[in-house]
Amino acid sequence: MLSALDLARRVEAGELSPTAVIDLCARSIAAREPEIGAFAALDIDGACQRASSAAAALTTTELRGLPVGIKDIIDTADLPTEYGSPIYRGNRPGADAAVVAMVRRVGGLLLGKTVTTELAHMQPAGTRNPVNPEHTPGGSSSGSAAAVAAGMVPIALGTQTGGSVIRPAAFCGIAGFKPSYRLIPTVGVKCFSWHLDTVGLFAAGVADVAFAAAAITGRDLRVERQAPAPPRIGIVRGDLWPQASADMQAAIEAAVRAATVAGARIEEVNLPPILAEAWRAHPTIQDYEAYRALAYEYDHHRDRIAHPTRALLDAAASITADAYDAARRTTRLARQALSDVMSDCDVLVTPSAPGAAPRSLSSTGSPIFNRLWTLMGTPVVNVPGLVDPDQLPLGVQVVGRFGRDRATLEAALFLEKAIAQLG
């Protein structure tokens, strides 16, 4: 894998040129992309041209000319944007999405569009997990996670409506960061659910993803400059715990032991019942909004939408405004309750997924451990580093308080370092 922070430092120090960084990516792409299928479109030549024509200027930007992969539901004016859907074959948006323009503003170079499941929902598009190509990389940001995990790009953008950043990061053994709701704008991102869609980031490790987030948002989110303080961690087992595999349960226990040894304060946290209600309310909000956000596609091209999405939209047509409003009220109450529960800890720790990546290319795995946190709008980081007996990654999910993105990343870095000490 390519560490964004390490590459940026070497570019800054004059040890590597932006073109040389692209060469590193190009070599990995040549070696792995035919098998992995992480990209929907590639523009290595374009990135090279920009890197060589503006090399000196790029080395002083926040992103130092690093290449970035963009999930293909995010609009790009100079690369096709097909949303993973045959309806949008050959689509060329008239403008960059806000986050793409923000990446360019800080010296990021677009290396390509990464594969998304259809309309960022569940239908996989063939991308394989670089750790073991018989396994799914997760979804819906399949290509972004796989491209980073295969060392094809140091930074990639994804989105999460259920668990589409954290789950693929966990399955591929990399860091994934879902910031607080609307920290990164969704303008120009194909909408599935306007209250849930959240732009996130992938990179090799926690410090890398924090570096990328800091650069793109212009916020004080870098966490590598000093050793992270020991956080107060709440362990959430709760109703879903029995649905975590034995390996995942063991991984969480190992992470907790590592954090304890490293000096973190750990306590068991029981979520109040309203949070289980909110978990159940998530699909009501998502599906009601999807039926409207994707109204054009559903009404004009229903037969070109794959089964899982079409079935969701068919069913969503009958969700009433009352049911939706009730789900939104539950959400508001749950956010308040979560804020109260977290008043005494910095982050919560839970599994990022039920287990390691399933051995399948026909499913991207389950978002059951993620969707509550998407609905709560809280910052979440997938911490990599643990594996199952088959060496498949097991992700630990670090959930912070709304708006406390820096503290969440810092706690995630602490945990990542503690896990690394396990040896």
Next chain:
Amino acid sequence: MLSALDLARRVEAGELSPTAVIDLCARSIAAREPEIGAFAALDIDGACQRASSAAAALTTTELRGLPVGIKDIIDTADLPTEYGSPIYRGNRPGADAAVVAMVRRVGGLLLGKTVTTELAHMQPAGTRNPVNPEHTPGGSSSGSAAAVAAGMVPIALGTQTGGSVIRPAAFCGIAGFKPSYRLIPTVGVKCFSWHLDTVGLFAAGVADVAFAAAAITGRDLRVERQAPAPPRIGIVRGDLWPQASADMQAAIEAAVRAATVAGARIEEVNLPPILAEAWRAHPTIQDYEAYRALAYEYDHHRDRIAHPTRALLDAAASITADAYDAARRTTRLARQALSDVMSDCDVLVTPSAPGAAPRSLSSTGSPIFNRLWTLMGTPVVNVPGLVDPDQLPLGVQVVGRFGRDRATLEAALFLEKAIAQLG
């Protein structure tokens, strides 16, 4: 003017066909459009074809085949969508905006795209006020308000980020409805500020706009079926009162007298200082977000953006994340304070604008009386019916509690009827 509710009833009763309704619009358009300039694109033939080919089916839909005007920052797949900007000359989106698809689902026929100021900001595009063509119709939803006021269409969609629904409705003497934040999705609407942009509606009177909103959202928002109950009204004069013209101040006093006579309970409401702070915070949020939402246009086509918007974006580049976060915190506190203030009343009443439409086509007037309510996310209705000595409309703004859109429309209808009794 064409009453949407009246037309719908006559279509339902078989007295008018959907084609005949389009004929009524076409006659007004032939008579007034050359002078008024409300439309950026027209598709009378297309609407006629759809109306005649599906006449029987349309008469049973919620909107009964009524023609609708769509502000030209809202995407339409079969009509050009130029966002009022030369950057987007000839632009044809790949999909309808969510709200456009929702209009079609309930039997609305797209009659045309209505003129917007450039990128829904301040640069006017030549539309004239049907009440007096030497005066501005207001903005940014200039064409939507003018088209309804000139009887060219019974329903039009607009958007409000500062005061772009309520102000043009007030200046043109029609009903405007800005629903609670996100009651109508902004998916497919060109973004200026993701926390502020709100889709709204125009129609002849309050019952008409409530009928249209009910049909499009599928919500229980119709208010004409029984006499509205006398509301508890809070009158807000506050810091801005001296900036209302003497005519506007007199209009508010007249509205209050009328409501009192009709049985409403009236009390003076003093807004706590945090609401004045929030009013000042609005531009920080709007401009910070616009610098990102319009990043592509600003970075690639700055010289094709007109002066007021370019100057805003130039200055917005230096707004810090800290300033933005502080403005967002102020907003949260102000929403809570407003909710407390309104615990004892159904709606607040304030001027919709400093006065009648200015005699100018180079400015769309001031949003100072609107932007707080956009920021608060509360439902707002412009109640028409009062005029100044030159017979120019003076709008009364009715502000409801968040999520209480029906109660707000009902109070607005009560006030509209009370004002009509003034004679």
